Amino acid sequence: MNTAIINGQPHQAHTSFSVTNPATFQVIAEVSDCGPEEAARAIDAAAEAFTRWRRTTAYERAQLLMAWRERILADQSNLARIMTSEMGKPIKESEGEIAFSTTFLEYYAGEAKRIPGSLVPSQFANKRLMVTSEPVGIVYAVTPWNFPASMVARKVAPALAAGCCFILKPADRSPLTALRLAELWHEVGGPQGVFQVLPTSNAAALSEVMMQDARVRKLTFTGSTPVGRLLAQQSAATLKRVSLELGGHAPLVVFEDADIDLAVEGTIASKYRNAGQTCVCANRIYVHADIMSEFSRRFTQRVEQLVVGDPMERTTDIGPLVAAEAVEKAERHVEDALSLGATLTTGGNRPNRTGHYFTPTVLQGVPASALITREETFGPVAPLIPFEREADIITLANTSDYGLAAYFWTHNLDRVFRISEALEYGLIGVNDPLPSTAQGPFGGVKQSGYGREGGSWGLDEYMSTKFVSIGIKL
Numbered sequence: 062m063n064t065a066i067i068n069g070q071p072h073q074a075h076t077s078f079s080v081t082n083p084a085t086f087q088v089i090a091e092v093s094d095c096g097p098e099e100a101a102r103a104i105d106a107a108a109e110a111f112t113r114w115r116r117t118t119a120y121e122r123a124q125l126l127m128a129w130r131e132r133i134l135a136d137q138s139n140l141a142r143i144m145t146s147e148m149g150k151p152i153k154e155s156e157g158e159i160a161f162s163t164t165f166l167e168y169y170a171g172e173a174k175r176i177p178g179s180l181v182p183s184q185f186a187n188k189r190l191m192v193t194s195e196p197v198g199i200v201y202a203v204t205p206w207n208f209p210a211s212m213v214a215r216k217v218a219p220a221l222a223a224g225c226c227f228i229l230k231p232a233d234r235s236p237l238t239a240l241r242l243a244e245l246w247h248e249v250g251g252p253q254g255v256f257q258v259l260p261t262s263n264a265a266a267l268s269e270v271m272m273q274d275a276r277v278r279k280l281t282f283t284g285s286t287p288v289g290r291l292l293a294q295q296s297a298a299t300l301k302r303v304s305l306e307l308g309g310h311a312p313l314v315v316f317e318d319a320d321i322d323l324a325v326e327g328t329i330a331s332k333y334r335n336a337g338q339t340c341v342c343a344n345r346i347y348v349h350a351d352i353m354s355e356f357s358r359r360f361t362q363r364v365e366q367l368v369v370g371d372p373m374e375r376t377t378d379i380g381p382l383v384a385a386e387a388v389e390k391a392e393r394h395v396e397d398a399l400s401l402g403a404t405l406t407t408g409g410n411r412p413n414r415t416g417h418y419f420t421p422t423v424l425q426g427v428p429a430s431a432l433i434t435r436e437e438t439f440g441p442v443a444p445l446i447p448f449e450r451e452a453d454i455i456t457l458a459n460t461s462d463y464g465l466a467a468y469f470w471t472h473n474l475d476r477v478f479r480i481s482e483a484l485e486y487g488l489i490g491v492n493d494p495l496p497s498t499a500q501g502p503f504g505g506v507k508q509s510g511y512g513r514e515g516g517s518w519g520l521d522e523y524m525s526t527k528f529v530s531i532g533i534k535l
Contacts, residue, residue, distance in 0.1 A: 063092045064242045066218035068106035069253030078262040083149040083381040083417040092507025095259040103257045107199045107226040115224040119173040126170040128249040130163045148235040149381040150370045162214035168499035173222035191529040196224035198278035201271040206232035207338045215514045216281050223523040229258045236260035242483025275299045309465030310437050312458040313343035317351045319470035325360045331494035337441040341466035350447045361406040367421045381416040391419045391440035394433040403427045459485045465505035
């Protein structure tokens with residue numbers, strides 16, 4: 062039994078749920094199924110721990126974050142195997158995610174020592190005006206299954222650096238990575254009650270307790286827009302601080318002056334990482350009509366080289382999707398596009414093997430009315446859509462209700478600024494398929510949410526500003 066971690070101790074709930082390997086369909090773990098009782102216990106523990114944790118020095122918190130980073134890196138191979146087993150990500154990608162996760166711990170260990178404060182000049186000689194930053198308090202975090210380490214790290218690192226206590230509800234499809242991260246936190250001396258993990262198969266019941274308790278001062282959520290909207294509504298009753306990183310439907314544009322080979326490799330990296338199961342992956346690939354034929358040829362050849370297989374094998378590029386419904390959605394999008402006149406250049410089927418697999422797929426000539434141009438596939442399907450005018454592509458790219466990530470390839474510097482400024486997205490990669498970093502702000506606009514993770518912006522999400530006016534005798 063994999064237990065919850067409450068107040069630094071293993072906690073076995075009354076019931077459990079199963080975690081299944083999507084590559085083999087085998088149950089790999091039984092996990093404590095937390096509910097309202099565990100939620101209340103965790104809040105009590107966090108409230109007690111916060112009275113002490115907030116008083117630690119920034120240097121003490123930084124040292125713990127760096128020690129945790131080193132311990133995670135030492136456990137990288139084990140963590141990667143856990144991640145791959147529970148959600149199907151190829152092992153080399155899992156190892157990369159663990160390494161990427163530690164960059165947030167390193168960065169925020171530094172930021173902890175740079176939490177700002179200031180003295181503000183007063184118009185009165187007998188007053189001194191002081192501005193300080195303080196931790197918001199208890200944080201409730203909800204993370205998705207597709208990046209079970211990095212989505213935790215980018216939230217927990219700034220929260221702990223700020224002096225907050227952190228209660229995590231990981232996704233029920235991939236809770237084991239988060240539980241192992243919490244174990245490593247306590248192995249390096251992380252205080253009890255500061256980082257707690259509550260796995261559950263009933264997120265609504267557990268979250269209701271968190272949303273109703275005024276001691277929980279901050280919600281940070283990564284997931285679907287409908288669920289994020291619901292949590293935001295629930296959090297309003299106690300006026301919690303809220304950060305929402307929601308759905309995406311990223312456009313990727315290849316202009317006629319782009320280096321085609323670099324654009325092909327960049328599109329592969331953006332589209333097929335984690336089998337297309339990322340909120341920032343390219344979903345709508347717009348290619349200038351003048352180079353569409355050549356781009357499609359080279360892109361298809363490159364996609365056909367991707368290896369579909371056992372995610373534990375280092376040669377595997379494409380592992381399974383997380384669940385049967387994910388495969389069904391990919392199939393539905395392909396069938397819809399083909400029925401509307403698109404051409405299948407490669408893939409488009411389930412390989413003959415056990416697991417939730419779908420072959421990496423390329424569709425050419427996808428019409429604007431196709432489902433795949435309007436819905437996030439979350440699978441390894443790349444629709445190639447031709448365009449002719451720069452003005453048209455701005456309209457097409459911004460048509461979506463979502464505004465998380467966008468990408469484009471060009472060597473025209475004037476165009477770089479024009480397009481970057483015109484795109485209604487929070488994160489833009491110019492000739493860069495993987496723009497996310499620990500030191501940069503990550504987050505969306507429109508229906509993709511609000512708030513930022515990463516950089517000093519991410520730390521601000523967990524801080525409250527206090528103004529102190531002091532009268533003195535002269």
